[in-house]
Amino acid sequence: MIKILSVAFFFIILSESCLTLKSDWWEDASLYQIYPRSWKDSDGNGIGDLKGITEKLDYLREIGMTATWLSPIFESPMADNGYDISNFTNIDPIFGTLEDFDALLKKAKNLGLKVLVDFVPNHSSDECEWFKKSINREDGYDDFYVWADGKDDPQNPGKKLPPSNWISIFGGSMWEWNEKRQQFYLHQFYKEQPDFNFRNPKVHTAMLEVLKFWLDRGVDGFRIDAVPHMYEKILEDGTFPDEPLSGETDDSNCQDFLKHIYTQEQYETVELLYEWREFLDEYKRVHGGDTRVLLAEAYVSVETIDQYYGNGTHFGAHLPFNFNFDAMLKLPHLNARIFEETVSLWMDSIWKKHKMGNWVVGNHDLLRVGDRVGEERKDLINILVAALPGVTITYYGEEIGMTSIFYDCEDCLTGEERNFGRSPFQWNDDISAGFSSSPNTWLPVAENYKKVNVKVQRGVARSSLNIFKASQKLKHTAAFKAFKDKGGFSYGALNENVFQIIRGSNEEYRILANFGNKLETIGALLSSHKDGRNYFEYILVTCYSPHNIGDRVRLESVFLVPFETVILKKILKK
Ligand code: NOJ
Secondary structure, three states, X not given: OHHHHHHHHHHHHHHHHHHHHOOOOOOOOEEEEEOHHHOOOOOOOOOOOHHHHHHHOHHHHHOOOOEEEEOOOEEOOOOOOOOOOOEEEEEOOOOOOHHHHHHHHHHHHHHOOEEEEEEOOOEOOOOOHXXXXXXXXXXXXXOXXXXXXXXXXXXXXXXXXXXXXXXXXXXXXXXXXEOOOOEEEEOOOOOOOOEEOOOOHHHHHHHHHHHHHHHHHOOOEEEEOOHHXXXXXXXXXXXXOOOXXXXXXXXXXXXXXXXXXXXXXXXXXXXXXXXXXHHHHHHHHHHOOOOOEEEEOOOOOHHHHHHHHEOOOOEOOOEEOOOHHHHHHOOOOOOHHHHHHHHHHHHHHHHHHHOOOEEXXXXXXXXXXXXXXXXXXXXXXXXXXXXXXXXXXXXXXXXXXXXXXOOOOOOOOOOHHHHHXXXXXOOOOOHHHHOOOOOOOOOOOOHHHHOOOHHHHHOOOXXXXXXXXHHHHHHOOHHHOOOOOOOOEEEEEOOOOEEEEEEOOOOOEEEEEEOOOOOEEOHHHOOOHHXXXXXXXXXXXXXXXXXXXXXXXXXXXXXXXXXXXXXXXXXXXX
């Protein structure tokens, strides 16, 4: 009897340890950002929509994605392309209806895809009913936004000056005068985006209701917009302190003119994230289902990321975005050593402590990766990112190497340069690249669409698309899965140009990337002679490669031509 019990006990222990090793869905997800205006237009008006997304969802499975995040689809006057929401619980007619959204979710569920939506809690549109009520000081809405009297203008008696020197992200004062209410309101972004007042508990309740509304419809989580901007410093006497000069620019209209010690990363933000996380966790406890996940948009240091993730007692965002690659990809002299430093910045702090990783290479606020690192290195980046542990975050179009559209911005509305990386997705070589049946799309289609599109690239063995698919497929094999406390992952620059990642514990994969435009021989760079004598097989090659899949080679004899990236698999002796 004792023997039987101890055997049973052994199996319980064993199955528990297996359970703890199993990752939750988001920990090694392949996340794809869809910019709904630009992905697929179903009704021929030149603007992408929900029906279009639903129609094309299978494509995400084809390229190995497991989840998608949709940029804002909510009712909006579109002063900031949907980041100015006028009704947080309805779909903008440009994109469709709530029923269209339900249909999208249904199809995604059938395909096994998670769907996350954008949550924009820092501000609303100035056309939002809440803001109109706040202007009129309606009961319950008086303090819904950040209002202030301003300072007396000594030069113009009776006139008011903004309450502080704060500068908005898009330039100019962060304060806008409202004639009707005879007060200034705060806007961290455009003046059409008034900031909510999170010191008012009613705003907390309103935001939790927004989360609940979309959770009840079945979303798998949220990308939280503009996290570090949620609170501003207010002194006990109700005034707002000026920010000091940064010394970085002489342009007093530009946000970089000041050091943002009072308008970003205030301590209350962390508590707000913990509040939302608790709400999501509780929702799961009550309603069951898979984990609902929070992504946090925050261009902050790893120390702040650490807090946004959690403090041991409380948890915040599952995935505060790792934007370190964004800064790195802007560097004109990017090389293997800088890549190593950037990976280490995350691995040595966040991964070490929390075993969580994510790698953002692009989004709608940035130029396309190829325009930042050079066309010849875009596949290299996609391959390396898929080989790192954690979550890959792919902005639509990066998988086929789309480029930014640099159209003349002379007549643009302010900030429209940000549209350069938002052009319509290139599905095929038909009219408007198959994005729309209309030749008039909301932004021009990139001129290279005849060559750079899904249809053409499906048929070219070493196209960006096929390389992307192959590396994503490997990412989801046992050898490439999150390694947690076990071995099976190492990385480093072998010299200025060559970066190496090693994955797998039973099997061994080497990912070798040449960042430079010189021929590199691996034999000369290996630390161990014994290692070099092992045989490897090419299992992934890029368009620059003179090698073929299936070629076999001794590690010490491997060479890389300029910008070549390959994945080799060790041939195990029988
Ligand atoms: C960040 C978004 O990515 C950006 O597009 C937007 O303008 C601001 N937040 C304001 O919502």
